[in-house]
Every structure is written in structure tokens, then in C-alpha cells.
Amino acid sequence: MQITLKYSLVSLAASLALVLAGPQQSMAQRFNHGGSGGGGRPAAPAYHPAPVSRPAPAVRAAPSRPVETRPAESRPVEERPTINGGGQNIGNHDLSRPVDVHNTINVRNNVTVRNNVNVYHTGTYRGIHPYYYHPYRPYYWGPHWHPLGFFLSALAADAIWFNFSNQRYWYDDGCFYLPQNGGYAVVAAPIGALVASLPPGYETPVVDGVTYYFFAGVFYTDTGQGYQVIAAPPGAVIYQLPDGAVDQQIAGQDFLVYNNTWYEPISQDGQDAYEVVPPPGQ
Amino acid sequence: MKIKLLVILVSGLITAGHLQAQTRRIDTVAVAILDKMSTIIGQLSSCSVNIRSNYDISSKELGLIKHTDEQQLFLHGPSQLLLKSEGDEGSRDFYFDGKTLSYYSMDKNQYGQIEAPANVIEMIDTVNKLYGIEFPGADFFYPTFVDDILSESKTLVYLGLTKVDGKDCYHIAGTTNDKTFQFWISDDAFTLPMKMVIIYTNKEMHPQYEATLSDWQVNPSLPDALFTFTIPLKARKVKLMPLTAKK
Numbered sequence: 001m002q003i004t005l006k007y008s009l010v011s012l013a014a015s016l017a018l019v020l021a022g023p024q025q026s027m028a029q030r031f032n033h034g035g036s037g038g039g040g041r042p043a044a045p046a047y048h049p050a051p052v053s054r055p056a057p058a059v060r061a062a063p064s065r066p067v068e069t070r071p072a073e074s075r076p077v078e079e080r081p082t083i084n085g086g087g088q089n090i091g092n093h094d095l096s097r098p099v100d101v102h103n104t105i106n107v108r109n110n111v112t113v114r115n116n117v118n119v120y121h122t123g124t125y126r127g128i129h130p131y132y133y134h135p136y137r138p139y140y141w142g143p144h145w146h147p148l149g150f151f152l153s154a155l156a157a158d159a160i161w162f163n164f165s166n167q168r169y170w171y172d173d174g175c176f177y178l179p180q181n182g183g184y185a186v187v188a189a190p191i192g193a194l195v196a197s198l199p200p201g202y203e204t205p206v207v208d209g210v211t212y213y214f215f216a217g218v219f220y221t222d223t224g225q226g227y228q229v230i231a232a233p234p235g236a237v238i239y240q241l242p243d244g245a246v247d248q249q250i251a252g253q254d255f256l257v258y259n260n261t262w263y264e265p266i267s268q269d270g271q272d273a274y275e276v277v278p279p280p281g282q
Numbered sequence: 283m284k285i286k287l288l289v290i291l292v293s294g295l296i297t298a299g300h301l302q303a304q305t306r307r308i309d310t311v312a313v314a315i316l317d318k319m320s321t322i323i324g325q326l327s328s329c330s331v332n333i334r335s336n337y338d339i340s341s342k343e344l345g346l347i348k349h350t351d352e353q354q355l356f357l358h359g360p361s362q363l364l365l366k367s368e369g370d371e372g373s374r375d376f377y378f379d380g381k382t383l384s385y386y387s388m389d390k391n392q393y394g395q396i397e398a399p400a401n402v403i404e405m406i407d408t409v410n411k412l413y414g415i416e417f418p419g420a421d422f423f424y425p426t427f428v429d430d431i432l433s434e435s436k437t438l439v440y441l442g443l444t445k446v447d448g449k450d451c452y453h454i455a456g457t458t459n460d461k462t463f464q465f466w467i468s469d470d471a472f473t474l475p476m477k478m479v480i481i482y483t484n485k486e487m488h489p490q491y492e493a494t495l496s497d498w499q500v501n502p503s504l505p506d507a508l509f510t511f512t513i514p515l516k517a518r519k520v521k522l523m524p525l526t527a528k529k
Contacts, residue, residue: 080327081359084403087324088425090317093432095308130341133372135390247392248523250414253371254390 127264127275128235131253134265134272138243141201141216144173146186147243148217148259153183164193174199174215188259189218194226205236217242217258232261236276237268308432312440312454316428316465318473324425328358330499331474333418335369338489346487353418362509363402365417376415377511378402383409384511385522393513394522413522419493422475434458443469446476447496460484474498 138147146152159172170177170184176193177184202215213220213227219236220227245258256263256274263274323329333353338346351369356362361380367373377384380400386393396413398405403424409415421427431438438456444466445451451466461484466477480491 082324083326083329083357083360084324084423084425085360086425087317087320087427089429090321090324093313093429095310095313095432128342130339130344130347133370247390247518247520249394249520250523 127266127277129237129264129266129268129275131264132267132272133254134267136241136245136247136256136265138245139240140243141174141199144175145199145216145242146175148186148188149244150175150186151180151183152177152185155184160196162193164190169193171195174202174218189229191229191231193229194223195220195229196226198227203238203240205233205238207233207235212236214238217244217261232276234276234278237266237273238263238276239268239271239273241274306435307437307439308435309439312438312456313428313432315440315452315454315467315473316431319422319467319475320425320427322473323423323427326357326501328356328501328504330354330356330497330502330504331419331495332497334494334496335418336490336492338487338491340485340487340489346489351418355418356504356508357402357423358504358509360402361400362504362506363405364509375511376417377509378405379506379509379511382511383415385415386511386514386517390518391514391516392518392520393511394520395511396522412524415522419475419478419495421478431456446494449476451476472498472500474500 144156155170155177156172159170159177161168161170163169167178167190169187169190171193175186176189178187198213198215198220202213205212205214210233211222212230212233213222214236219230219232221230241256241258241263245256245263248255248257248262254265255277256265257279260279262277262279264277266273266275331354333355335351335353337349337351339349341347349370351367351371353365353367353369356364361378363376363378365376367375372390373388375386375388377386378398381397383396383398383405384393385395396409399408406417406420406423410417410420421430424430435456435458439454441453441455443450444453446466446468450469452469454465454467456463460482462481464477464479465475468474468476474495476495478491478493478495482489482491
């Protein structure tokens with residue numbers, strides 16, 4: 001009787017121990033994969049068919065997986081190089097690791113904490129208008145207009161000259177010239193220079209209610225006493241770019257750079273156009 | 283007294299567990315599915331897949347604008363990649379032969395080239411970091427994919443079976459501090475990714491990225507010439523702008 005009672009007590013204690021130990025082990029598996037070194041991997045989910053004749057892992061496998069217990073020689077080892085060297089740390093994740101210890105949350109557009117892979121585009125247009133690619137077709141403003149760097153041995157008789165920043169410039173039909181090698185070379189318009197008139201064919205972009213003037217890659221403002229060369233105002237939309245613009249790409253989008261001004265291809269009222277956008281870094 | 287102490291101890295453990303559950307919820311079923319997917323991908327010697335990407339770009343004028351690209355991705359071994367893309371940004375091909383990443387736009391007939399690390403994954407890392415060139419669904423091909431997801435996720439849950447393009451898929455959802463994401467993984471022998479959605483909750487208007495992957499080819503025979511770029515006649519060379527100048 002005493003023996004029976006002792007046996008019953010031992011059985012009861014063992015049962016209680018099993019009941020208490022079960023959930024605790026489950027929790028350990030749920031939150032501490034990494035600490036178990038792969039030994040605590042839960043059984044395959046019931047909804048999921050067990051792997052059938054899966055080729056042997058070329059790189060590694062968790063120690064607890066059934067395939068690991070098979071003799072090595074019974075599995076053909078895959079010799080072909082894989083596309084990424086094999087998944088790492090499979091079944092051996094540290095689920096107990098607090099998420100907020102990773103302060104390197106990616107500012108780019110990917111799922112993971114790696115700060116190097118853009119999953120894809122979710123950025124912002126650099127300009128006000130949506131980016132719309134269209135091919136760049138250089139525009140020529142008539143026979144008297146010349147692109148930057150163009151050399152002339154002589155200027156037209158009606159070309160005017162002016163001094164600006166200790167240099168003598170010539171101006172004719174929207175082009176600015178500096179003396180060079182006995183002739184004249186087309187140069188970028190000096191910001192601040194004032195000209196009396198603009199040739200026909202100029203555009204009048206409006207930004208924030210202010211009307212600007214654009215001719216052959218140069219922006220002007222009307223001072224009342226003439227047209228003063230200004231830096232390109234961001235947001236200005238123009239329809240023609242001169243010869244000499246260079247295609248630059250940022251994150252897959254094409255921009256055109258002319259005389260250090262960045263232009264984003266856009267569509268305005270069904271027409272191909274360009275918007276002045278801030279250069280990279282601004 | 284002993285009973286009281288035990289009750290307090292047990293209550294404390296339950297509360298601690300409850301708090302931990304509130305701060306982070308990781309579903310081991312979801313982890314197991316992602317593990318299997320990552321294992322299968324890690325054992326492929328080559329593959330090809332079609333990817334349809336829809337993504338938002340925020341416009342100051344019009345709000346979120348939806349764009350679409352359709353890509354064909356070919357991978358062979360650790361050092362060859364071909365990505366052919368057609369979409370709102372025009373035609374763009376990327377060839378990687380283990381040394382050089384070549385970009386070519388057929389509609390513009392222009393190309394650019396960058397020296398890159400010999401490994402596809404390192405190449406993707408490098409050119410994305412330096413040049414902002416993006417590869418759709420690149421996350422899935424990372425050998426550390428599951429660890430990377432876990433390192434950032436506050437929540438990762440298996441939601442059940444659903445269909446993508448008529449195929450049964452495991453639906454997994456998760457959250458991080460700055461985004462929510464969902465994966466659809468095929469419920470078949472290969473357990474390959476079929477769809478992904480990311481919603482950027484930290485950005486204005488919450489732009490989304492969605493990629494649907496279809497027509498997976500596992501270990502196809504892909505000739506080396508597929509990954510070799512030959513400069514087309516009269517193609518114009520363009521400079522790929524590094525991102526370092528941007529910030």
C-alpha cells in the first residue's frame with residue numbers, strides 16, 4: 001500500500017512536470033531559435049507538405065533537420081555553384097532579439113535592414129511636375145544662333161560689346177562671346193549681365209506668379225531697363241533646350257544638364273517640356 | 283507565504299511575456315515558410331522569372347503617381363545577371379558578366395558601364411549604394427533574407443492561404459518601424475515568391491511598391507552569351523551618376 005502510494009505520488013509528480021515543461025519548451029522554441037543553435041527547430045507546419053527528395057543543401061543545413069541525420073554519402077552533393085551561395089542561418093534565427101536594437105533602419109526602399117538595396121522606386125520627383133521621359137532633341141534658334149563653344153572668326157556688324165567682371169563680352173542674337181584665338185567663341189551668359197533686347201523665339205516661363213524670359217539656355221528677368229541674366233529659377237518650365245545638353249542619370253531617371261542647370265523631362269499640356277530642378281545635393 | 287510568492291512570480295512571468303508579445307510578434311510558421319523559400323532559392327544554380335512592378339512616386343502637384351515596369355530577370359551561378367525592363371522609364375537592360383555591369387537603353391540607344399564586384403549579390407549591393415540602380419525583388423535573393431527580415435520586423439505573421447494568379451500561396455504580413463510588407467509564397471514544392479507589397483508608412487501619402495513574380499524557371503540552361511553585352515552600333519555612352527553627389 002505504501003509502495004503503491006509512493007508510486008502514485010511519483011507518477012503524479014512526473015505528469016505535472018511534463019504538463020509544466022511542455023508550454024515552456026514551446027515558448028523557448030518560439031523566441032529563442034538562435035540560442036538553441038538550430039536544435040530547437042519546430043516540426044514542419046501541418047499545412048505544409050514535407051520536403052520530398054529535396055536535393056542536398058550545397059552549403060549548409062540546420063543540424064536538427066532530418067536530412068542532416070542521413071549518411072553524407074547517401075546524398076548526392078550538388079556541385080554547381082548557386083546563385084547566392086545558399087540561404088544562411090536557416091532555422092537558426094534569434095527570434096528573441098529585440099527589434100529596436102537595429103538603429104540602421106534603411107532610408108532606402110527595401111524591406112530589410114540592409115542599407116544597400118533599393119527594392120524599387122518610391123521616391124519623389126525632383127521637380128514639381130511628374131517625370132516624363134522623352135528624347136532630347138537639340139533646338140537651334142535660327143542661323144545666327146550658335147551653341148556654347150562655337151567659334152567665329154568675325155562677328156556681325158550689329159554685335160554689341162559690354163564690360164562685365166573685368167572682361168569684354170560681345171552679344172549678338174542671344175549669344176554671348178569672348179575673344180579667343182583671334183576670333184570669338186560662344187560662352188555661357190554671365191549672370192548679372194544686362195542686354196537691351198531678346199531675339200524672337202524666347203519663352204516666358206512663370207514661376208510663383210513671376211514671369212521670366214528664356215532664350216537658348218539662358219534665363220532673364222525684365223528689369224524695365226533691359227533683360228538681366230539670372231540663374232535658372234527652379235520650377236521654370238521650358239520647351240526647347242539648345243544643343244550641348246548632357247544626359248545624366250539619377251536612379252534610373254534621365255536628366256539633362258546644360259550650363260550647370262539641371263532639367264527634368266516632363267510633359268506639359270501634351271507637349272514635351274523640361275522643368276528646372278535643383279541639382280544633386282540641393 | 284510560499285504560495286503567495288509563487289503567485290507573484292507566475293504573475294510576473296505572465297506579465298513579462300505579455301509585454302514582450304505586445305512589442306514583438308513573430309510567427310514561427312511565417313518564419314518556417316520564408317526559411318523554406320530562402321533555402322530553395324539558395325540551392326538554385328540558375329533561374330529566370332518575370333516581374334511586374336507597380337510603384338508610386340509622390341508628386342508635389344498630383345499626389346501619388348502610379349508607375350509600372352515589366353522585367354525579365356535571369357540569374358546564372360553567382361556571377362551572371364540579365365535584367366530586361368520595359369515600362370514607364372523606357373526600355374532598360376542590365377547585363378552583368380561577373381566583371382562589368384552594363385546598362386543599355388534600346389529606345390535611347392545609349393549605354394553605360396560600371397566595374398562591379400564579381401558576385402551578383404555584392405554587385406547589387408554596390409551599384410545600388412553607389413548609383414541608385416534598383417533590382418526588383420532583390421531581397422528574395424539575399425542569402426540572409428530571413429535574418430534580415432527578422433532583424434527589423436516588429437510583427438511577422440502567417441495569414442493563411444490565398445491565391446495569386448490562380449495559384450495557392452502562403453500569405454505573410456509584417457511591420458517594421460517605417461513600413462508594412464506582405465509576401466505571397468507559392469504553396470507548391472518550390473515555395474517560390476509570387477508577390478510582394480511594401481507600404482512605406484513613414485513617407486508622406488504612404489507610397490507603395492508591388493511586385494508580382496510569374497513564370498519562374500528553375501535551373502534553366504542559360505548560355506553565357508545571354509549575359510554578355512556588346513555595344514550596339516552608334517550607341518551613345520552615358521555617364522551613370524553616382525548617388526554620392528546627392529546627399
